[in-house]
Amino acid sequence: DGGITQSPKYLFRKEGQNVTLSCEQNLNHDAMYWYRQDPGQGLRLIYYSQIVNDFQKGDIAEGYSVSREKKESFPLTVTSAQKNPTAFYLCASKQQGASTDTQYFGPGTRLTVL
Amino acid sequence: GESVGLHLPTLSVQEGDNSIINCAYSNSASDYFIWYKQESGKGPQFIIDIRSNMDKRQGQRVTVLLNKTVKHLSLQIAATQPGDSAVYFCAEKRAENTGNQFYFGTGTSLTVIP
Numbered sequence: 001d002g003g004i005t006q007s008p009k010y011l012f013r014k015e016g017q018n019v020t021l022s023c024e025q026n027l028n029h030d031a032m033y034w035y036r037q038d039p040g041q042g043l044r045l046i047y048y049s050q051i052v053n054d055f056q057k058g059d060i061a062e063g064y065s066v067s068r069e070k071k072e073s074f075p076l077t078v079t080s081a082q083k084n085p086t087a088f089y090l091c092a093s094k095q096q097g098a099s100t101d102t103q104y105f106g107p108g109t110r111l112t113v114l
Numbered sequence: 115g116e117s118v119g120l121h122l123p124t125l126s127v128q129e130g131d132n133s134i135i136n137c138a139y140s141n142s143a144s145d146y147f148i149w150y151k152q153e154s155g156k157g158p159q160f161i162i163d164i165r166s167n168m169d170k171r172q173g174q175r176v177t178v179l180l181n182k183t184v185k186h187l188s189l190q191i192a193a194t195q196p197g198d199s200a201v202y203f204c205a206e207k208r209a210e211n212t213g214n215q216f217y218f219g220t221g222t223s224l225t226v227i228p
Contacts, residue, residue, distance in 0.1 A: 004157075006157075035218075040220060041220060042203065042217070042218035042219050042220050042221070043158075043205075043216075043218040044218075045215055045216075048215065058215070090157055090158070100163070101146045101163075101207055102148060102160055102163055103148075103205075103216065104160060105150075105157035105158045105159070106157050107156055107157045108155070108156065108157045110155070
């Protein structure tokens with residue numbers, strides 16, 4: 001069963017804590033992306049990675065960190081420096097160099113700061 | 115029914131009617147567009163895409179129209195069904211964007227009345 005998985009589905013964090021959101025894909029896609037979704041706003045890019053061991057900041061990278069040690073995994077850490085972390089987080093992936101530029105999304109993780 | 119995503123974020127249609135959802139994009143250099151469907155609490159689902167060298171593309175019950183002159187994109191859903199109720203948003207990719215970054219609309223909420 002191929003696709004993108006994100007875990008956990010719901011996550012609660014106390015202020016001052018770091019939390020890590022998991023994103024795994026078995027589509028053999030090279031590129032992976034993290035977006036944040038807030039009510040009434042379009043998706044905003046946090047970080048993206050086009051190849052293993054390389055990643056780039058998106059439009060709202062402050063307070064977040066990522067790693068890309070394996071092709072299939074792109075975890076996102078929400079640090080205590082992120083002042084307003086409550087949001088719906090979406091991971092996406094895409095095959096580089098393919099005839100399509102389509103990004104496919106995972107089911108999302110809803111993070112709530114208590 | 116017809117809507118413009120940013121100015122009329124909700125659209126209600128009778129089951130069996132056709133739906134038209136509109137999106138105004140911002141950059142004349144955008145060369146690739148996607149329509150996504152997002153149900154509550156879930157990740158976005160790819161519906162249909164179109165490249166800037168095309169004006170129209172059809173899928174199963176859906177058609178995307180692209181008017182580059184006025185930078186306008188529309189999604190037409192034929193014979194709308196209750197399962198079509200969701201938020202629909204467009205995404206544009208700019209030609210110079212080597213990171214395959216997309217810019218996303220805020221979405222239109224479609225409600226199908228049985």
